[in-house]
Amino acid sequence: MALIVQKYGGSSVATPELIRQVAKRAIDTHKKGHQVVVVLSAMKGETDRLLALAHDMVREPEAREVDQLIATGEIASVALFALACQALGEKAKSFTGFQAGIQTDEMHQRARITGLDPARVRTELAKGRVVAVAGFQGLNEARDITTLGRGGSDTTAVALAVALGADTCEIYTDVDGIYTTDPHICESARRMEKISFEEMLELSSLGAKVMEIRSVEFAMNYNMKIHVRHAHQPGGGTLICEEDSDMEKKPVTGVAYSKNEARITLTKVADQPGIAAKIMGIISKSGIVVDMIIQNQSAEIDPALGQPLTDISFTVPLSDYARAMEMMEGTAAEVKAARIVGTDNIAKISLVGVGMRNHAGVASQMFQTLANEGINISLISTSEIKISCIIEKKYTELAVRALHDAFGLGQATTDA
Amino acid sequence: MALIVQKYGGSSVATPELIRQVAKRAIDTHKKGHQVVVVLSAMKGETDRLLALAHDMVREPEAREVDQLIATGEIASVALFALACQALGEKAKSFTGFQAGIQTDEMHQRARITGLDPARVRTELAKGRVVAVAGFQGLNEARDITTLGRGGSDTTAVALAVALGADTCEIYTDVDGIYTTDPHICESARRMEKISFEEMLELSSLGAKVMEIRSVEFAMNYNMKIHVRHAHQPGGGTLICEEDSDMEKKPVTGVAYSKNEARITLTKVADQPGIAAKIMGIISKSGIVVDMIIQNQSAEIDPALGQPLTDISFTVPLSDYARAMEMMEGTAAEVKAARIVGTDNIAKISLVGVGMRNHAGVASQMFQTLANEGINISLISTSEIKISCIIEKKYTELAVRALHDAFGLGQATTDA
Numbered sequence: 126m127a128l129i130v131q132k133y134g135g136s137s138v139a140t141p142e143l144i145r146q147v148a149k150r151a152i153d154t155h156k157k158g159h160q161v162v163v164v165l166s167a168m169k170g171e172t173d174r175l176l177a178l179a180h181d182m183v184r185e186p187e188a189r190e191v192d193q194l195i196a197t198g199e200i201a202s203v204a205l206f207a208l209a210c211q212a213l214g215e216k217a218k219s220f221t222g223f224q225a226g227i228q229t230d231e232m233h234q235r236a237r238i239t240g241l242d243p244a245r246v247r248t249e250l251a252k253g254r255v256v257a258v259a260g261f262q263g264l265n266e267a268r269d270i271t272t273l274g275r276g277g278s279d280t281t282a283v284a285l286a287v288a289l290g291a292d293t294c295e296i297y298t299d300v301d302g303i304y305t306t307d308p309h310i311c312e313s314a315r316r317m318e319k320i321s322f323e324e325m326l327e328l329s330s331l332g333a334k335v336m337e338i339r340s341v342e343f344a345m346n347y348n349m350k351i352h353v354r355h356a357h358q359p360g361g362g363t364l365i366c367e368e369d370s371d372m373e374k375k376p377v378t379g380v381a382y383s384k385n386e387a388r389i390t391l392t393k394v395a396d397q398p399g400i401a402a403k404i405m406g407i408i409s410k411s412g413i414v415v416d417m418i419i420q421n422q423s424a425e426i427d428p429a430l431g432q433p434l435t436d437i438s439f440t441v442p443l444s445d446y447a448r449a450m451e452m453m454e455g456t457a458a459e460v461k462a463a464r465i466v467g468t469d470n471i472a473k474i475s476l477v478g479v480g481m482r483n484h485a486g487v488a489s490q491m492f493q494t495l496a497n498e499g500i501n502i503s504l505i506s507t508s509e510i511k512i513s514c515i516i517e518k519k520y521t522e523l524a525v526r527a528l529h530d531a532f533g534l535g536q537a538t539t540d541a
Numbered sequence: 542m543a544l545i546v547q548k549y550g551g552s553s554v555a556t557p558e559l560i561r562q563v564a565k566r567a568i569d570t571h572k573k574g575h576q577v578v579v580v581l582s583a584m585k586g587e588t589d590r591l592l593a594l595a596h597d598m599v600r601e602p603e604a605r606e607v608d609q610l611i612a613t614g615e616i617a618s619v620a621l622f623a624l625a626c627q628a629l630g631e632k633a634k635s636f637t638g639f640q641a642g643i644q645t646d647e648m649h650q651r652a653r654i655t656g657l658d659p660a661r662v663r664t665e666l667a668k669g670r671v672v673a674v675a676g677f678q679g680l681n682e683a684r685d686i687t688t689l690g691r692g693g694s695d696t697t698a699v700a701l702a703v704a705l706g707a708d709t710c711e712i713y714t715d716v717d718g719i720y721t722t723d724p725h726i727c728e729s730a731r732r733m734e735k736i737s738f739e740e741m742l743e744l745s746s747l748g749a750k751v752m753e754i755r756s757v758e759f760a761m762n763y764n765m766k767i768h769v770r771h772a773h774q775p776g777g778g779t780l781i782c783e784e785d786s787d788m789e790k791k792p793v794t795g796v797a798y799s800k801n802e803a804r805i806t807l808t809k810v811a812d813q814p815g816i817a818a819k820i821m822g823i824i825s826k827s828g829i830v831v832d833m834i835i836q837n838q839s840a841e842i843d844p845a846l847g848q849p850l851t852d853i854s855f856t857v858p859l860s861d862y863a864r865a866m867e868m869m870e871g872t873a874a875e876v877k878a879a880r881i882v883g884t885d886n887i888a889k890i891s892l893v894g895v896g897m898r899n900h901a902g903v904a905s906q907m908f909q910t911l912a913n914e915g916i917n918i919s920l921i922s923t924s925e926i927k928i929s930c931i932i933e934k935k936y937t938e939l940a941v942r943a944l945h946d947a948f949g950l951g952q953a954t955t956d957a
Contacts, residue, residue, distance in 0.1 A: 141594060141597045145598070175617065178617075179621065179624055182624035182625050186624045187627055190623040193619070193623075194616070194620035197613035204595070204607070205594055205598055205606075205610065208595055208598035208610075209599070212598055221609070221686070268661070269640070
């Protein structure tokens, strides 16, 4: 007998009929002798409907009240799930976040789980009941309802799995696993059987939408295996777990891309200490998350000061682009930049793989592959298991396919 | 400075625009220097929408899960109200039932309030904030969400007003007060300035829909004045309070009617101890609430037993009529009744007034008035401040108008 936490997203519970199917699946698992905890998101569209009502009331609605409002969506889902179980002759009980013992910090709309006392969940499991817990929400110390931000239901599921000492945490979604790259733009994209937490973290942070980064971090910290599966199709899915000898031994396991960034360059800035810090300080104070920062060495010398000059480039989320450009108007004068050049006509292409650690030459093969296709690289950044390049947006799909081929990701291997 | 609890029903918060109007009204009161607590129902139609979802899942949904589901409606209302206040530049805070400290017993869907600790409400009021509390809901000892049943938001408002020591409890609804009778069928119906708790209780139990009976009981027990007013029109409304010398001194203050009952008669039952108890025992065990019970003396003698015979009649809610008739099939044989006669072609017409206590002759004037119109009375029941008659349904409006006239209810008087 195992204890299994299953999480279903909004599109898996979009209609009463789909909720019924989810209930059937949970009950099937339960009937095999397992204890089952189901974490649900709001029915697809419900959160947006509630947010629209909030924004109809006031342009920038108070976060506390937004949380109070939107947390109702997940509560409705779990109550309906319990009723669907009842219709199928199974005893189930639904819990809100606070009833399930989920405590969070004070940050509305992006709260972090600070404690979890699943006593009531345990009691009901011991009684042989299926338990449904509203995802995405908790209660802070002031006893206000909080929500965990985008992908919060995944975090709820992983945190519950950890707190309950579950054997596995199954994330049911509308894809059947993690792919070597986006199957929509690359025919030969292949589902992975297994992926390490570290690789999944990089893929998540690069915009692969299957799992939210925080829940992967949480799972990694507590070594909780995550099984990503399709909600309404059979199939093996992808296991996210600790790196093991069983894993594919290719240097690169996935190609990710993102079109949600913009690049800003300040040209001919004095190449002296403190300038980059000043620019980045202004950006980070405003809450904008900078992804890549590149400072190019320059041969040019400032004719007035006799100092070398440099260009500083960085990328920001597309949604913050206009705001960041505006901020730079003032800053450019301060740091005596010649020009500010911005563009949103870029894409970020990334290779991810724990194998990179031991394989030299991944970077050069990447650059060569892109060069062969006539694709110019404007920025590069690397981490231990990732290389990212900024290219012109129109080459995105071409670059993904070329890299996917070049690193042989279309074929499964057990040894490389 | 007064502390005022205002309750708005579902039709008063049916749309974002109406919620905005309600927020304006609360803020106006607040700006006059008062502390304001607003209790809200779910937006009109929302509870029905959620109930339909529940019944789509399973025919007889578990009460606990229904409560979990439908309580979200009121939470959405108060969060949106707080945001509407924000848009109007006022600081407001919303609370769910449990956040407002409302404890109830275990009875889902018709819980009773067992305790109320409004500490958080007090704290926010002290900070100068408008507080909005989700009506209709509480938390039981097991920390499950409960709902208070039909009219539950009225009860929430009155209970909060009592717990906070409010100066007054204002119930905003879609009528502008309590009328001497239904204005839809009697042109000369008149809004009352004041009505006693006792009279209001009788009117509520007789089917006048403005206030739910439990909230009136609660208010009476704690002597909390209730001011019934129109949500979106100015005007004086009706004050429900202790009987005082200021009240109208007519023997009758209101005429009520109900078409929601059915009458069942068992004919030629042995007139001996225990028979009525047996019949009523069966009905009450099934949870059906019997309103009037009449046992007619009969001259007839049972030829076999040599005992006198009698007819037993009683009324039940229309919704329980079929079930009650079915139960009587078996019982009729047991008590050797000659026949079971049932009809839903009846109406109950009632006169209510604390003045009846001191005025003889109200009953005879009522019977005479009905007789003058050719209306036959089939059952009569009385209490200290009420007389009810069952008549044929088609005479309902005629009877109401005739009695309203006969007792001079169309004219306000200060002395009678």
